[in-house]
Amino acid sequence: MAGKVIALAGNPNTGKTSLFNALTGSRQKVGNWPGVTVERKEGRLTLEGKDVAVVDLPGIYSLGAASADEQIASDYLLAERPDLVLVVVDASNLERSLYLVVQLREIGLPLVVALNMGDVAQARGLQIDQKALEDLLGVTVVPTLAASGKGVMALKGRLASLLDQDLSTEFLEVPYGPQLSPIVDGLADLVGDLARELSLPPRLAAIRLGEEDEAALAALERTQAPWLIRRELDEAAAEVEASLGYDLQTALIERRWAFVSSLAARVVSRDKTVREALTPSDRIDRVVTHRLLGLPLVLLAAWAVFKVTFFLGDPAADGLDGLLSGLGESLAFWLDGVGASPLLSSFLVDGVIGGVGSVVVFFPHIFFLFAFIAVLEDSGYMARGAFVMDRIMRLLGLHGKSFMPLLVGFGCNVPSIMATRILERRRDRMITLLVLPFISCSARLPVFLLFAGTFFGARAGTVIFSLYLLGIAVAVIAAKILGSTLFQGESSQFVMELPPYHLPRPKAVLRSAWERGSLFLRKAGTFIFLAVIVVWVLASLPLGVEYGSAESYIGRLGAMTAGFFAPAGFGFWQAAVALLFGFLAKEVVVGTLGTLLAVDGVNLVQVLPQYFSPLSAYAFMVMALLYVPCAAVVAAFREETKSWRWTAFMVLYTTAVAWGLSVAVYQVGRLLGLS
C-alpha cells in the first residue's frame, strides 16, 4: 500500500476541502500545478501504518477543457492514473454531483464515493439508497459528514482495504441511445491511433472527439490521417444536427445528463411530508441581491472587511515593527558596547533585522484579510457579491470578483495581490493582478501628505484625492488596454453556481488565514529579505561611506539615474535615491528625503521648496503613486503568477507608465504656465 496515490475529486461547495483536511490533518504540501497558477495541495495519510499520498484536485463540475481547473483534473487523472479516486458528492443535491461521478467511471477509474452532507439531505426529506448507487455505478459508497469528521474513520478503513485489492475496474457504459450509439461505434472503428495517443479505449476516444474536447482534437492532429476522421465527424455532426436540431457535442452531453437524471431518480426518494416553501438561502438572497439593497450591501460588506482588516492588522503590524526596532536598538547598543564595527552593526540592524521586519509586518493583514475572505467564500456571500458587482466591474474591464482585491488594495497591495486567487479564469485574474499596483496603498499616503502639505496648503486634501482618482483611472485604462491586447483571445466568463448559504466554520476560517499568512512568509519572504539586503549593500558600500550618501553605490546610482527624471522636474540625485529606497516600502521615500535633504537640523518641510516647485512636487507624487510597487508586492506578484517574465513585465510597465505620466504632468503644466 505504501507509495500509493489517492486523488480527491468533487464539485466545489461539497465539503471537499473539509474532507481533505480531515483525512490528512496538517501533513500538507502546497504548491502549484505545472505551468499554471492553480494551487495544488498534496497531503499524506497513514492507513494501517503505511503512508499514502492524497492529491487534492481542483473543485470541478465535469471533466473536460471548459476551464483551467477541468483541464488540470482531466490531464492528471488520465496521465497519472491514481490508484484510487475519492470523489466527494453532495447528498442534498445528488444529481448535480453525479455527472462528475459518471464521467470518472466512464473513463474506468476505480472510485470511492464520499456521500457528504447527508444531514442537509435528511432535513430536506431526501433518502438515498446507498446500495443501489453502489450497484448501478460499480463504486464503493461511504457516508461522511466532513465538517464534523463523522464517517472519516470508516472511510479510512474502506480506503485501506480497497488499496490492498487489485482495483482494475471495468468501464461504465453510458447509454448514448439508438441515435448516437451507431455514430460513436462507427467513429470508434477509425480512431485506433488517437485512442493509443490518449490512452483510452477507442469508444471513449470517439466520444471525446464528438464532445469537441480540446485535448482530443489536438491529439487527433498528431495521428496518421486526421482529415479522414474529421470528415467522418462532420458527417456525423450533420446527421445529428438534422434530426435533433443541435450539434453532436450537445447531443452527447445531453444523453449523459439524461443518464445521470435517471440514476438520481432511481436512488433518491423524497419524503413528500417534508415541504420547503422557501429555503433560508432564498430568503437571504431576496435581500442581498435586491435591486436596490444589493449594491449598498456589497459596498458595506467590502468596506467592513477593509476597515476591520486594517483595524486589527495595523496595531498588530505596528507591534511587530516596534518589537523588531526595539530589538534592533538593543542589538546596536550592545554591539556598540563590545566594540563591533559600525558596518557590522548596520548590517545586522538595518539589513538583517530590517529585512525580517519588512516581511513579518505583512503577516497580520494577510491573516485577517484571508480570514474574512474565507468567511465570505464559505458562507456563499462572495459569489453573490460578485454577482451584484459584475456589471459595474465589467465596465471597468474587470470581473465581479475583482472588486474585493481592488478595494483591499487601497490598504495594502500585498494581501490584495494574494486575494486575486478568488478569480478562476486566467484572463480575469491576470488583468486584475496587473492593474492592482496602481491602486494607491496606505504606504503612499505619507509621501502625499508631505508633498501636498508642503506645497498645496489648504488644497492639500483635494490634491491627495486627485492622486487617488488618478490611480483608479490609470488602473481602469490599463485594464481596458490589457484586455483588448495581451488577453484579447481569452474570454471572461460568469458561468458559476451560487451555492446555498451555510455558516462558515471557525476552524476552517482560521486554517485558511494561517495557511496564506505562513505561505507568504515562506515563499515571498525570501525575495523581500534579499531585496532589503541588496539595498543595504548598495547604501553601505564602498567601505567607509555614510549610509545612503552621495558617495555610496546607491548615491552614485541616484546620480546616474537623476537625468532620467529631469523631464519630470526632479532631476537631482536625492530624489532618485529616495525613489530607489522606495522599493523597500513606499513610505521610506519620506524618511530618505529627510535624511538626504534635511541636514543640520533643518526641517524637511522648509527645505523641500528649494528642490521642488509645486508642479514638480505633483509630478513627483504621480511618480511615487505609479512606479514599481514595493519589493513585497513584486514578491507576492511573482508568487501568484509563478512567472518571472510577467513579474518583469509588471515592474517595467508600471515604471514606464509612471515616468510617462509624471513627465506629461510636468511638461503640460509648464506649457500652461504653471510652476
Add this chain to the structure above:
Amino acid sequence: MREKERNLKELEVGEKAIVVRVEGEPSLKGRVLAMGLVPGTELRMERKAPLADPLTVHYRGIELSLRRDEAERVIVRRGCAGCARCGGC
C-alpha cells in the same frame, strides 16, 4: 405547432422555460452544457442582479449565474415537456 423560441435573457423573473439548444463559442457552450443546461432541461428564471446583468436560473437544484450575453446563447421555449418531475409548470 412549434412554439416560438426565445433566448434565456428574455425571460422574466419567475418565468419557466425549457432549453432547446446552446449556441456560441465552444468553451462557453461546453461549460454551460457541462453544468447541466442541456436541451430538455426545465428551468426557472430566478433573479436578476441590480443592473439586470448578470442573472440566475434555477434547474436540477442548481442556481447558476450567467451574464446577459452568455444567457443570450441559451435558446429556450416556453411550456412543459410533460415530464413527471415538476408540479405542473
